[in-house]
Amino acid sequence: MYCQIQRQLTIALENYPGRLAAMSTVIANQNINIEAISLIDNIEQGLIRIVVSEPDKCKNLLISEGFYVIEADIIAVEITDVNGQLARLTQSLTRARINIEYTYGSSTRQEEKMHLILKVSDLDKAYQVIAAIEES
Missing domain, CATH: 3.30.2130.10 (VC0802-like)
Known part of the structure; x- marks a missing residue:
């Protein structure tokens, strides 16, 4: 991602x-x-x-x-709007023991890119975890 x-x-x-x-x-x-x-x-x-x-x-x-x-520093994530992408992202952060303090995002149409803004407890670690997630 x-x-x-x-x-x-x-x-x-x-x-x-x-x-x-x-x-x-x-x-x-x-x-x-x-x-x-x-x-x-x-x-x-x-x-x-x-x-x-x-x-x-x-x-x-x-x-x-x-x-x-x-x-504040946040992480802006670009993901494809398909079923399960948010689950994959949040599960990866959970496994890394990173708390999501809040999030907001936007999507135009299903199957297109969406932007998700995340405020997290450990910015650098979250960046590494998210960057390593491959989109399916």
Whole structure:
């Protein structure tokens, strides 16, 4: 499986209409591409996780616009969307005793490539395990 370590930005947003639009407009106006996104909501605020084409530039931009931003390393995995691929991946990480703290992903159509974002307990070890998995 193809994988790569990338930077993820986590942004806390007030939970009211227009905040996600404001954040994404700031990013778009600087020609930064959002490659993956996850939104978790609660009563007071939303938590946005994004992987972008230019993480350092994006982080500095968002901070300058008054957004609260945290960085983390994640593993971006490209796998074919077929039955059992997620099971193979998670079983391999389990055998290596690596905890998945959270994940999010996207898929366009069955049998095509999908992107899966993983936050794990041991980044380097997880990278080695995932890189060694052969797709069937």
